[in-house]
Amino acid sequence: MATMTIAKALNEALRKSLETDPKVVLMGEDIGKLGGVFRITDGLHKDFGEQRVIDTPLAESGIVGTAIGLALRGYRPVVEIQFDGFVFPAYDQIVTQLAKMHARALGKIKLPVVIRIPYGGGIGAVEHHSESPEAYFAHTAGLKVVSPSTPQDAYWMLQQAIDSDDPVIFLEPKRRYWDKGEVDTDGIPAPLHKARTAREGTDLTLAAYGPMVKVCLEAAAAAAEEGRSLEVVDLRSLSPLDFDAVQASVEKTRRLVVVHEAPVQLGMGAEIAARITERCFYHLEAPVLRVGGFHAPYPPARVEEEYLPGLDRVLDAVDRSLAF
Amino acid sequence: MSVKSTAAKPRTPRTGTRGGAKRREGEPELVQLLTPEGERVQHSEYSIDLSPEELRGLYRDMVLTRRFDAEATSLQRQGELGLWASLLGQEAAQIGSGRATRPDDYVFPTYREHGVAWCRGVDPVNLLGMFRGVNHGGWDPNENNFHLYTIVIGSQTLHATGYAMGISKDGADSAVIAYFGDGASSQGDVAEAFTFAAVYNAPVVFFCQNNQWAISEPTEKQSRVPIYQRAAGFGFPGVRVDGNDVLAVLAVTRAALEHARSGQGPMLVEAFTYRMGAHTTSDDPTRYRLDEEREQWEHKDPILRLRSYLEKDGIADEAFFAGVEEESEALGKRVREAVRAMPDPDPMSIFENIYADGHALVDEERAQFAAYQASFADSPEGH
Numbered sequence: 001m002a003t004m005t006i007a008k009a010l011n012e013a014l015r016k017s018l019e020t021d022p023k024v025v026l027m028g029e030d031i032g033k034l035g036g037v038f039r040i041t042d043g044l045h046k047d048f049g050e051q052r053v054i055d056t057p058l059a060e061s062g063i064v065g066t067a068i069g070l071a072l073r074g075y076r077p078v079v080e081i082q083f084d085g086f087v088f089p090a091y092d093q094i095v096t097q098l099a100k101m102h103a104r105a106l107g108k109i110k111l112p113v114v115i116r117i118p119y120g121g122g123i124g125a126v127e128h129h130s131e132s133p134e135a136y137f138a139h140t141a142g143l144k145v146v147s148p149s150t151p152q153d154a155y156w157m158l159q160q161a162i163d164s165d166d167p168v169i170f171l172e173p174k175r176r177y178w179d180k181g182e183v184d185t186d187g188i189p190a191p192l193h194k195a196r197t198a199r200e201g202t203d204l205t206l207a208a209y210g211p212m213v214k215v216c217l218e219a220a221a222a223a224a225e226e227g228r229s230l231e232v233v234d235l236r237s238l239s240p241l242d243f244d245a246v247q248a249s250v251e252k253t254r255r256l257v258v259v260h261e262a263p264v265q266l267g268m269g270a271e272i273a274a275r276i277t278e279r280c281f282y283h284l285e286a287p288v289l290r291v292g293g294f295h296a297p298y299p300p301a302r303v304e305e306e307y308l309p310g311l312d313r314v315l316d317a318v319d320r321s322l323a324f
Numbered sequence: 325m326s327v328k329s330t331a332a333k334p335r336t337p338r339t340g341t342r343g344g345a346k347r348r349e350g351e352p353e354l355v356q357l358l359t360p361e362g363e364r365v366q367h368s369e370y371s372i373d374l375s376p377e378e379l380r381g382l383y384r385d386m387v388l389t390r391r392f393d394a395e396a397t398s399l400q401r402q403g404e405l406g407l408w409a410s411l412l413g414q415e416a417a418q419i420g421s422g423r424a425t426r427p428d429d430y431v432f433p434t435y436r437e438h439g440v441a442w443c444r445g446v447d448p449v450n451l452l453g454m455f456r457g458v459n460h461g462g463w464d465p466n467e468n469n470f471h472l473y474t475i476v477i478g479s480q481t482l483h484a485t486g487y488a489m490g491i492s493k494d495g496a497d498s499a500v501i502a503y504f505g506d507g508a509s510s511q512g513d514v515a516e517a518f519t520f521a522a523v524y525n526a527p528v529v530f531f532c533q534n535n536q537w538a539i540s541e542p543t544e545k546q547s548r549v550p551i552y553q554r555a556a557g558f559g560f561p562g563v564r565v566d567g568n569d570v571l572a573v574l575a576v577t578r579a580a581l582e583h584a585r586s587g588q589g590p591m592l593v594e595a596f597t598y599r600m601g602a603h604t605t606s607d608d609p610t611r612y613r614l615d616e617e618r619e620q621w622e623h624k625d626p627i628l629r630l631r632s633y634l635e636k637d638g639i640a641d642e643a644f645f646a647g648v649e650e651e652s653e654a655l656g657k658r659v660r661e662a663v664r665a666m667p668d669p670d671p672m673s674i675f676e677n678i679y680a681d682g683h684a685l686v687d688e689e690r691a692q693f694a695a696y697q698a699s700f701a702d703s704p705e706g707h
Contacts, residue, residue: 025493051493057523062482062516069486072465075493077486093513096476097483104461104472107677141678141686165680193684240684 007177009151013158027054028080060090076112084119085128099142110165120211122175124301132262137169138239145239147171149213151181156189173211193237195245201231204255209235212259219314254285257317264292286324354564357571360624362632372575386415389439391652400605405455409436413600416626420573428498432484435473444470449662478511485517488526499584500528507538518558527584530592535599540612552594567597568626
């Protein structure tokens with residue numbers, strides 16, 4: 001077992017994939033000598049060269065579009081989008097081309113492209129650097145969407161995403177890049193699309209992913225001091241989403257609060273609330289509640305802590321649920 | 325609607341059209357090896373030397389492609405296809421460039437490259453699936469190194485560039501050719517493809533069929549400079565070729581592909597041609613363009629001009645032309661029958677091939693839909 005940050009775990013995962021499979025290539029802006037603006041590709045350009053770690057022109061559609069062509073030639077491109085808000089120039093290539101090509105060829109070709117996106121807020125950034133675009137991608141058939149919340153998951157899930165023959169949108173919770181944790185680099189990893197029970201509890205289930213898992217664990221710890229036992233489910237994968245795991249938890253606790261940074265309106269929470277209500281109607285003691293961003297553009301950094309779900313907003317939702 | 329005979333008839337050249345494609349004021353010269361009257365001419369930079377058999381082959385390719393295209397248009401009018409994008413008038417641009425490719429080259433078409441598909445050995449019937457509405461592509465791109473048709477304008481130029489980057493990485497000496505139109509030249513993806521191809525010195529030929537119209541918008545609404553000149557700004561060569569001259573297109577595309585294969589990077593070929601029909605069968609070109617323009621271009625017909633040359637130089641005789649005519653009728657019949665026999669897909673196929681590795685939600689919805697469908701079988705009769 002080694003202790004490392006999420007950033008280092010991602011870096012190690014990329015290194016492992018580059019070593020294991022000569023068809024893996026990394027592409028993105030500033031990922032070469034600089035090692036990426038978050039240094040996730042640190043040292044890889046030096047060790048694997050510019051043929052494997054490719055600095056690209058500043059054109060996101062071009063990055064994803066050429067990654068598609070490389071995949072068609074038998075490569076496994078891992079693309080870095082510098083920030084969440086910069087993915088939209090590539091949105092057309094991702095949604096109209098990457099997601100659909102396998103089906104259009106009746107399964108004859110595969111598109112093993114991973115698109116890494118540092119996403120979410122909480123780092124005091126300027127506009128377009130703090131967004132949570134997961135719902136756009138989870139809405140599109142043909143794409144898989146995952147987000148790790150721990151160094152352990154960062155290490156394994158990225159390698160699993162690269163091994164997948166499907167396009168994977170890999171959302172990296174950027175404000176957690178420097179969080180440390182234990183990483184078992186030898187064990188057998190959990191399946192990529194399985195949810196994980198991050199904390200056992202009996203009174204209410206908190207479902208979250210990526211940056212909000214930590215907030216939910218903190219909320220559960222705070223609630224425990226008041227004698228409340230909260231279960232925290234780390235979804236890990238958003239498409240496919242492990243509804244069986246959420247259902248099992250809700251059948252035990254009878255209450256569910258979904259927490260994410262993205263706006264509540266038509267977000268992942270809406271989908272989870274609807275499906276869990278369908279599956280668990282007679283088990284639920286309260287409506288499924290959601291805690292998330294507002295129907296507003298991501299705000300300026302000085303007020304982002306009001307916009308982002310924090311401990312108090314999560315606990316407020318817990319109170320509301322338990323009051324039913 | 326009946327399908328007109330497509331075997332080209334000899335015609336009398338009109339005065340006023342001699343001397344090649346008419347140039348607009350300030351328009352550059354284009355590479356030409358065969359005048360509209362069927363006279364062989366020389367070009368200082370591009371030359372071609374084809375055997376009689378090869379020349380007859382180009383004629384046959386163009387006639388059969390036109391016949392296939394006409395059949396597809398008829399099938400659309402008869403309700404057998406939902407839509408058709410005709411290539412009428414662009415046969416030379418497509419056959420000339422398609423025949424310039426090697427088997428190990430890779431082609432990224434837009435949605436009108438029926439003649440290029442023909443050259444690559446794709447069964448024309450396969451092209452009709454998406455227009456009939458039974459699939460969204462339907463062939464294995466790697467079987468003939470001919471990628472799926474791409475409808476979103478210009479997207480495929482980036483796929484072509486990425487594929488070409490992969491060829492470089494592999495150390496192979498193949499090349500890629502990406503087709504797009506004059507309208508697509510306005511798309512950001514095409515500009516980004518030019519940038520990436522130039523920066524990585526990718527072996528890709530960008531082949532623009534400037535057919536003068538992007539649905540109803542003329543080339544003047546796309547560009548203030550001739551399209552081939554845009555390449556210069558990206559740092560690679562561009563050339564304009566008479567797109568209705570199959571010999572010139574073949575010569576120029578061969579040279580461009582050789583340029584790419586030999587490590588000299590990308591090249592842009594602008595085939596200056598004309599779409600004789602509508603953009604698609606949903607379109608009405610009489611609303612936006614003049615009959616005189618079409619008539620002017622009719623005198624530059626790619627098939628007629630090659631036929632004139634073959635006849636004048638005694639490269640082909642009547643028996644050859646009759647044979648091609650017979651073959652084209654047989655092709656039309658085969659296509660007609662194959663399309664009518666094309667089955668609708670099984671509704672359960674909606675759930676197939678969405679993911680290579682499977683997806684829990686697809687499995688769940690497939691099972692639910694199967695159960696829903698099965699429920700009708702259990703219904704009492706008469707309900």
